[in-house]
Amino acid sequence: MRHPVSRAQRRVHHFFRHPTASQLLIQWFVGLILLGTVLLSLPFSHAAGAVSPLDALFTSTSAVCVTGLVTVDTGTAYTLVGQWIILGLIQLGGLGILTFLALALSAMGRRMDLQSKAAVEDSLYQGNVAAQFSDNFRRIVKVVALIELVGALALLVALLPGHAVGHSLYSAIFHSISAFCNAGFSVYPDSLEGLRGNPLFLGTIMLLIFMGGIGHAVLGELALAVRLRWAGRRTGASPHRFSLNAKIALKVSLGLIVIGALLIGFSGTTSGDPVERASEALFQSVSARTAGFNSVPVGQLPLGSLFVLVVLMFIGGSPGSCAGGIKTTTLAVWWARFVATFRGDFRAVLGRRYIPEEIGRKVTMLIGLALAWNLIGVLVLSWTEDATL
Known part of the structure; x- marks a missing residue:
C-alpha cells in the first residue's frame, strides 16, 4: 500500500533529484561550506585547542562568501594545511559560483528553465549568460x-x-x-x-x-x-x-x-x-x-x-x-531613476538607453530588501553583542 506523499515531501524530493539552476546553486553553496567546515575541523588543519567547530563553520562560510570576517587569527590558529584549505575555499568562492553553475549546465547540455535563466541573468545583469560564458x-x-x-x-x-x-x-x-x-x-x-x-x-x-x-x-x-x-x-x-x-x-x-x-x-x-x-x-x-x-x-x-x-x-x-553589495549597476540605475524623477521625467536614461520600468522596480525592491536585511542584522547584533569596535 502506497502512502500519500505530502506537498512538502514532493518539494524536498524535487529539490534534490531534479533541482533547478537556482536550487543547484544553493546545494553547491551549502555543500562547499560544509566541506570546508569538516576540513578545517580536522586536527591537522589547526593548532591544538585554537579552533572550535563553530569557528571552523564561520571561517568556511566567510571564505566561500569571500567576506573576510574571522573569529580567530588565520595566521596562528590554522596550520599551513588549514590556510591552504581556506585559500582554496576563497578561490572557489571568488571565481563565482554562478559562473561555474552556468558553465556546468551548458556543458551538460541541459536547458535552463526560464526561472533559473532569469536568476543567473539578473545576478550578472547580462543576457544570454550561458552562451557568453561558454565562449x-x-x-x-x-x-x-x-x-x-x-x-x-x-x-x-x-x-x-x-x-x-x-x-x-x-x-x-x-x-x-x-x-x-x-x-x-x-x-x-x-x-x-x-x-x-x-x-x-x-x-x-x-x-x-x-x-x-x-x-x-x-x-x-x-x-x-x-x-x-x-x-x-x-x-x-x-x-x-x-x-x-x-x-x-x-x-x-x-x-x-x-x-x-x-x-x-x-x-x-x-x-x-x-x-x-x-x-x-x-x-x-x-x-x-x-x-x-x-x-x-x-x-x-x-x-x-x-x-x-x-x-x-x-x-x-x-x-x-x-x-x-547591491552592485554598482544597481546604484547606477537607481541614480538614473532618481535624476529622472527629480526632473519630472517618467523615463530614466542610462548610457543613452531608456531603462525598462521592470528593471527599475527590481532595483527598488533589491535596495529595499538589502536595507531591511541590514537593519535586521544590526538589531539582532545589538541584542547579542556588547563589544565595541
Whole structure:
C-alpha cells in the first residue's frame, strides 16, 4: 500500500533529484561550506585547542562568501594545511559560483528553465549568460590566473627586503589570491597595518582588489581591448567597443573610489601626515567596498570615516565579480531613476538607453530588501553583542 506523499515531501524530493539552476546553486553553496567546515575541523588543519567547530563553520562560510570576517587569527590558529584549505575555499568562492553553475549546465547540455535563466541573468545583469560564458570562460580563467600570478610576483618583490624568501613567497601567493577574490583574509594578525609603509605592496593589493571587483565579464572585455589595441598597431584593427555593462562598472567603480577617498580624507584618518593620510584614505576606499583589508586600525577612525566605509560596503562591487553589495549597476540605475524623477521625467536614461520600468522596480525592491536585511542584522547584533569596535 502506497502512502500519500505530502506537498512538502514532493518539494524536498524535487529539490534534490531534479533541482533547478537556482536550487543547484544553493546545494553547491551549502555543500562547499560544509566541506570546508569538516576540513578545517580536522586536527591537522589547526593548532591544538585554537579552533572550535563553530569557528571552523564561520571561517568556511566567510571564505566561500569571500567576506573576510574571522573569529580567530588565520595566521596562528590554522596550520599551513588549514590556510591552504581556506585559500582554496576563497578561490572557489571568488571565481563565482554562478559562473561555474552556468558553465556546468551548458556543458551538460541541459536547458535552463526560464526561472533559473532569469536568476543567473539578473545576478550578472547580462543576457544570454550561458552562451557568453561558454565562449569567454577559458579566456577569463587565463586572465584571472595571469593577474594572480603577476600580483603574487609584485607582492614578492615588495616583501623580499627584510623577510625570508619562503615566507615572502607564501605571503605573496596568499594575499594575491585573497585580494583578487576580494576576500580580505590575511595571514598577519593586524591585517595589513604592519605594511602601511610599503607602497608597492599596498598599491598591488589595491589594483588586485579593483580588478577582482569589476566583474569577470568586464575583465574579459578589458583583456580583449588590450589585445585588439596591441594588434591594431600592426594590423590597423578597430579598437574594442565596451558594452554598456562594462562602461557602467568601470565608471561607477572609479567614481566611488575617488569620492570615497576624498570623503574619508576629509573626515579624517589615523595619520596627521598629509601624504600618509591620502594613502590611507585611498586604500580604505578601495578595500572597504569589496575586500575588507585594513592598513589602519578601523576602530580608531573618526565616526565620519566609518559612515563612509559603511556606505561603500553597502554598495559593493560590480555584477559577476568577487564582491558583494547591491552592485554598482544597481546604484547606477537607481541614480538614473532618481535624476529622472527629480526632473519630472517618467523615463530614466542610462548610457543613452531608456531603462525598462521592470528593471527599475527590481532595483527598488533589491535596495529595499538589502536595507531591511541590514537593519535586521544590526538589531539582532545589538541584542547579542556588547563589544565595541
